[in-house]
Amino acid sequence: MENLPTNTSAAILPTEALFDLSLLEELDGDDYLLEMLQILLNDVPKDIKELRDAAMAGRTDVVCAKAHKLKSSAAIIQAEELALLLENIEAYDKQNVTGDELNQMTNRVVDLFSQIEKGLKIVAAKLTH
Numbered sequence: 025m026e027n028l029p030t031n032t033s034a035a036i037l038p039t040e041a042l043f044d045l046s047l048l049e050e051l052d053g054d055d056y057l058l059e060m061l062q063i064l065l066n067d068v069p070k071d072i073k074e075l076r077d078a079a080m081a082g083r084t085d086v087v088c089a090k091a092h093k094l095k096s097s098a099a100i101i102q103a104e105e106l107a108l109l110l111e112n113i114e115a116y117d118k119q120n121v122t123g124d125e126l127n128q129m130t131n132r133v134v135d136l137f138s139q140i141e142k143g144l145k146i147v148a149a150k151l152t153h
Contacts, residue, residue: 042140044102045147058151060100061144068097072137075113079130082123087130088114094133101144106136 048057071094078086091113098107113129 042103042105042136043143047100047102054151058148061148061151064097064101065141065144065148068094068137069141071097072134076130076134079127084116084126087126088116091116091133101140103136103140106133106140109133109136 045057048060051057071090075087075090075094078084078090091110095107095110095114098104098110109129109132113126113133116126
């Protein structure tokens, strides 16, 4: 397997680096990176759907808990914009934010992760060939 650039996201999304896999790449080679990507691509979409559904249902406790969990996933792939957004959602109870604003933030999470997911799938596909 050829080595990927250290900042994999820049190679895939040159206009906007939405994530950076350099931390994962440094840990234990391509097999580990592929395993972590597969876990993220399997688990995170489910959690994001639950986050969105909970926001739409007004379940702020679930929204905050899911945001906390997802923040760790965003951090490991250095998706800074996503991590910051999730941090703001997690702190929802401490902020003066309306339910509409919370829904807007969760919709932004969905949109942002959709873009990130495309890039992660490209990297995973390169690692399997």
